[in-house]
Amino acid sequence: MDKKKLGYWLFFIALFLGPLYLTEFRLALLGKFLCFALVALGICLIWGYTGILSLGHGVYFGLGAYCTAMYLKLEAAGGGLPDFMEWSGVTGIPAFWRPFANPAFALGASLLVPALLAAVLGFLTFKNRIKGVYFSLISQAVVVVFVTLFVAKQDWTGGTNGLTNFTTFLGFSLASPLVQIALYLITVLILGASFALAAALTKSRAGRVLSAVRDGENRVRFLGFNPTSYKVFVYSLSAALAGLAGTLFVLQVGLISPAMMGIIPSIEMVLWVAVGGRHSLIGAILGAVIVNSAKSFFSESYPDIWSIFLGLLFIIVVMFLPNGLVGAIESWKKSRKKSRQKGGTADAADSVVS
Amino acid sequence: MTGIKKFWGRQTIIAAVSAAALALSGCAASSALNEGEEKPAADTGGDTVKVGVLHSLSGTMAISEVSLRDAELMAIEEINADGGVLGKQIEPIVEDGASDWPTFAEKAKKLLQKDEAAAVFGGWTSASRKAMLPVFEQNNGLLWYPVQYEGMESSPNIFYTGATTNQQIVPSVTWLLENKGKSFFLIGSDYVFPRTANKEIKAQLEAEGGTLAGEEYTPLGHTDYSTLISKIKEKKPEVIYNTLNGDSNVAFFKQLKDAGITADDITVLSVSIAEEEIRGIGTDILTGHYAAWNYFQTTDTPENEKFVASYKEAYGDDRVTGDPIEAAYNAVYLWAAAVEKAGSFEVDAVKAAAGGIEFKAPGGTVTIDGDNQHTYKTARIGEIQADGQFKEVWNSGEPVKPDPYLETYPWAEGLN
Numbered sequence: 116m117d118k119k120k121l122g123y124w125l126f127f128i129a130l131f132l133g134p135l136y137l138t139e140f141r142l143a144l145l146g147k148f149l150c151f152a153l154v155a156l157g158i159c160l161i162w163g164y165t166g167i168l169s170l171g172h173g174v175y176f177g178l179g180a181y182c183t184a185m186y187l188k189l190e191a192a193g194g195g196l197p198d199f200m201e202w203s204g205v206t207g208i209p210a211f212w213r214p215f216a217n218p219a220f221a222l223g224a225s226l227l228v229p230a231l232l233a234a235v236l237g238f239l240t241f242k243n244r245i246k247g248v249y250f251s252l253i254s255q256a257v258v259v260v261f262v263t264l265f266v267a268k269q270d271w272t273g274g275t276n277g278l279t280n281f282t283t284f285l286g287f288s289l290a291s292p293l294v295q296i297a298l299y300l301i302t303v304l305i306l307g308a309s310f311a312l313a314a315a316l317t318k319s320r321a322g323r324v325l326s327a328v329r330d331g332e333n334r335v336r337f338l339g340f341n342p343t344s345y346k347v348f349v350y351s352l353s354a355a356l357a358g359l360a361g362t363l364f365v366l367q368v369g370l371i372s373p374a375m376m377g378i379i380p381s382i383e384m385v386l387w388v389a390v391g392g393r394h395s396l397i398g399a400i401l402g403a404v405i406v407n408s409a410k411s412f413f414s415e416s417y418p419d420i421w422s423i424f425l426g427l428l429f430i431i432v433v434m435f436l437p438n439g440l441v442g443a444i445e446s447w448k449k450s451r452k453k454s455r456q457k458g459g460t461a462d463a464a465d466s467v468v469s
Numbered sequence: 470m471t472g473i474k475k476f477w478g479r480q481t482i483i484a485a486v487s488a489a490a491l492a493l494s495g496c497a498a499s500s501a502l503n504e505g506e507e508k509p510a511a512d513t514g515g516d517t518v519k520v521g522v523l524h525s526l527s528g529t530m531a532i533s534e535v536s537l538r539d540a541e542l543m544a545i546e547e548i549n550a551d552g553g554v555l556g557k558q559i560e561p562i563v564e565d566g567a568s569d570w571p572t573f574a575e576k577a578k579k580l581l582q583k584d585e586a587a588a589v590f591g592g593w594t595s596a597s598r599k600a601m602l603p604v605f606e607q608n609n610g611l612l613w614y615p616v617q618y619e620g621m622e623s624s625p626n627i628f629y630t631g632a633t634t635n636q637q638i639v640p641s642v643t644w645l646l647e648n649k650g651k652s653f654f655l656i657g658s659d660y661v662f663p664r665t666a667n668k669e670i671k672a673q674l675e676a677e678g679g680t681l682a683g684e685e686y687t688p689l690g691h692t693d694y695s696t697l698i699s700k701i702k703e704k705k706p707e708v709i710y711n712t713l714n715g716d717s718n719v720a721f722f723k724q725l726k727d728a729g730i731t732a733d734d735i736t737v738l739s740v741s742i743a744e745e746e747i748r749g750i751g752t753d754i755l756t757g758h759y760a761a762w763n764y765f766q767t768t769d770t771p772e773n774e775k776f777v778a779s780y781k782e783a784y785g786d787d788r789v790t791g792d793p794i795e796a797a798y799n800a801v802y803l804w805a806a807a808v809e810k811a812g813s814f815e816v817d818a819v820k821a822a823a824g825g826i827e828f829k830a831p832g833g834t835v836t837i838d839g840d841n842q843h844t845y846k847t848a849r850i851g852e853i854q855a856d857g858q859f860k861e862v863w864n865s866g867e868p869v870k871p872d873p874y875l876e877t878y879p880w881a882e883g884l885n
Binding site: 138139140143144147202203204263266267269273274275276277279280281290368369370372374375411414415418419421422 | 606884
C-alpha cells in the first residue's frame with residue numbers, strides 16, 4: 116500500500132475520531148474549520164493547480180450557505196413567514212423562496228447555484244482570455260455586487276443581519292449535541308471524499324492539462340486542447356465545493372450574513388491556502404485548519420493584541436515560505452536528499468502563478 | 470531504496486503536521502474529560518463568579534465597543550470593591566468579537582460552555598446580537614445587550630439595557646414635529662437598523678401629520694454625499710432624520726456644511742452620534758444639530774457626576790462617556806442586583822427575580838420590565854454645543870415603559 120495514502124488515511128481517521136477527544140465546543144470549532152478546509156481545497160485546485168487566482172470565493176460560499184439557510188428559515192417558521200420578513204413588512208413568502216421549503220431542492224441549489232454562477236462568469240472571462248490579475252479583480256467586483264445586493268434587499272435576505280436563529284434540520288433539533296456530532300462526522304466524510312476526488316482529478320489526464328494551462332496556456336491551445344472548457348470546469352467545481360462548505364457551515368454555525376461573503380473573508384480564504392501550500396491539496400486543508408486554529412487560540416489568549424500575532428504569521432509565511440508550510444517541508448526534504456546523493460536531478464522549477 | 474525512504478519520510482511529515490494541526494485546534498483537548506458532559510451552568514464553586522465581556526476589540530466596530538468593555542470592567546471593579554455579589558468576587562473574562570458575527574457566536578459559545586459564565590455583557594451591532602441570540606437560547610445563557618436598537622425582538626435569554634424605538638426615536642419624531650417642522654428627509658446607512666427605524670418613522674409621520682420629503686440609504690462607509698445633498702436642496706425639507714452610522718457621518722456633515730446648509734436652515738437629528746462620535750466627527754460641523762438619547766455626559770444627576778469622574782480617572786481625562794457606555798455600566802449593576810434578589814447565579818432564578826429591579830443610574834433611575842426584559846428609561850433630546858457636549862432641550866420627565874413591538878401605538882399596527 117502506498118505510504119503516502121496511509122498518512123492521509125491516518126489524518127482523516129484522526130479527524131473522524133474527534134468526538135472522542137474534543138469537548139463539544141472544540142469539536143464545533145473544528146467542524147467549522149473543516150468547512151473552511153473544503154473551500155481551501157477548491158481554491159487549491161484552481162489556484163495551485165490551474166493558476167486561476169480567485170479573490171471572490173466568499174460569494175460561492177455565501178450562496179451555498181444562503182440556499183440552505185433559506186430552507187432552515189422556512190422550517191423554523193413552520194409554514195408561516197420568516198421572522199425578519201414579518202418586521203420588514205413583507206406580507207407573503209416571495210415566489211423564489213417557496214421551492215426552498217423542499218430540503219432536497221435547497222441542498223441541490225446550494226451546489227448548483229454557485230457552480231452555475233461560476234460557469235457563466237468563468238465562460239465569459241476565460242473565453243475572452245481574461246486572466247491573471249484582471250480575473251482576480253473581476254472576482255472582487257462580483258463580491259461587491261453580491262454583498263451590496265444582499266444588504267439592500269433586506270426584506271428578502273435579512274439584510275446585514277443575515278439569516279440566523281434556526282431550529283431544526285430535517286426535523287432534527289440543531290441544538291442537540293448528538294446532531295452536532297453527526298454533522299461534524301458528515302463534514303469529515305465529505306471533506307475526505309472531496310479530497311480523494313480532487314486528488315484523483317489532479318492525477319488524471321484532465322489534471323495534467325490543468326497544470327499545463329497554469330504553466331503555459333498558449334502552448335496548451337496550440338496542442339489542440341481548449342483551455343477555456345478545462346478552466347470553466349475546474350472553476351465551477353471549486354465553486355460547488357465552496358457552496359457545499361457553505362451548507363455545512365450554516366448547519367453547524369447556525370448563521371450566514373453578507374459580511375461572510377465580503378472581500379475580507381474572500382481574501383482570507385486565499386490566505387489559508389497560501390499558508391498551507393498552494394501546490395498541495397493536503398496543504399490547503401492544513402492551512403485552513405492551522406490559520407483558523409491560530410486565530411481562535413490567539414484571540415482567546417490575547418484578546419487585545421491577537422491580530423498582531425496573526426499578521427505576523429502571514430508575513431512570516433509570505434516572506435520565508437512562499438510555497439506554504441507543506442511547500443517548505445518538501446523543499447527541505449529535497450535539499451536534504453540532494454546533499455546525501457550528490458549529482459541528483461535538479462529541482463523542477465517552481466512556477467509562480469501569473 | 471530511495472523511493473521507500475521518501476515515502477516513509479513523507480508519511481512521518483504528514484503525521485507530524487496533522488498532529489500539530491490537531492493539537493492547535495484542540496488546545497483544550499486535554500481538559501476534555503474534566504469538563505464533563507452535563508449542561509453548562511454557572512460555575513460558582515469557588516470564591517469568584519465568572520462573567521463574560523464580549524465586544525469587538527479589533528475591526529471596524531472596535532472604536533465604539535472598546536469603551537463599553539471599559540465601562541463594564543469599571544462597574545465590575547466597583548462592585549468587587551464593595552464586596553462582590555452574594556459574597557463572591559466577579560471575575561471578568563474578556564473576549565474579542567472582532568467585528569465579525571460568527572466570531573461573536575463562537576466566543577459566546579466558548580463563554581457559556583467552557584467558562585460557564587453566569588452572564589455575558591456584550592454586543593453592539595444588531596447583527597452581532599442576532600448571531601449570539603440562538604447560542605444564548607440553546608445554552609440557556611444570559612446576555613446583557615447595552616445599545617439602542619430597532620426593536621421587534623424580545624428573547625427570553627437577553628436583557629436589553631439600551632433604548633428600544635419608543636424610548637428614543639418615537640418621542641424624538643414627535644418633538645421634531647412640534648418644534649422644528651413637518652417635512653422630513655430620512656437618510657441612513659444601508660442596514661437593518663436604519664431601514665427598520667425609517668419604516669416606523671414613516672408610519673408615525675403619516676399618523677401625526679408629518680410629510681416625507683425623501684428617503685435615501687448609502688452603504689456603510691460611504692463618503693460621497695454630493696448627490697444626496699443636491700436632492701435635499703431640491704426637496705427643501707425642514708428636518709433631516711439621520712440614521713447614518715460611523716465614518717459616513719463625517720463626510721455627510723462636512724459636505725452639508727460646505728453646501729451652505731447650517732443648523733438654522735435644516736435641523737438634523739441623529740440617533741447614532743454620541744459624545745464619542747462627536748470627538749471623531751469634529752464639533753465645528755455638528756454644533757447646533759440634535760441627537761436623541763437616554764443619557765448625556767452633561768445629564769445632571771449626582772450619580773452621573775460620580776460616574777463621569779470615575780470613568781475619567783480610570784481611563785484618562787480626554788475620555789468621554791455617552792449613552793451606550795452608560796447602558797453597559799448599568800447592565801452590570803442590574804445583573805448584580807437581580808442576582809442578589811434571586812440569591813442565586815442560576816439563569817432562570819435571575820430572570821425570575823429581574824422584573825422590577827431598579828438602579829439609580831447616571832442617566833436617571835432605570836427599572837427592568839419583567840415582561841420583555843427591556844428597561845424603563847428617560848428619553849432625552851440634546852443640542853450639540855461647541856465644546857462637544859450636549860445641552861438637553863427636552864426630556865420625557867419620567868422613565869418611558871419599553872414597548873419593543875410598538876403595541877401601544879395604533880399607527881404601528883401594520884408593522885408587525
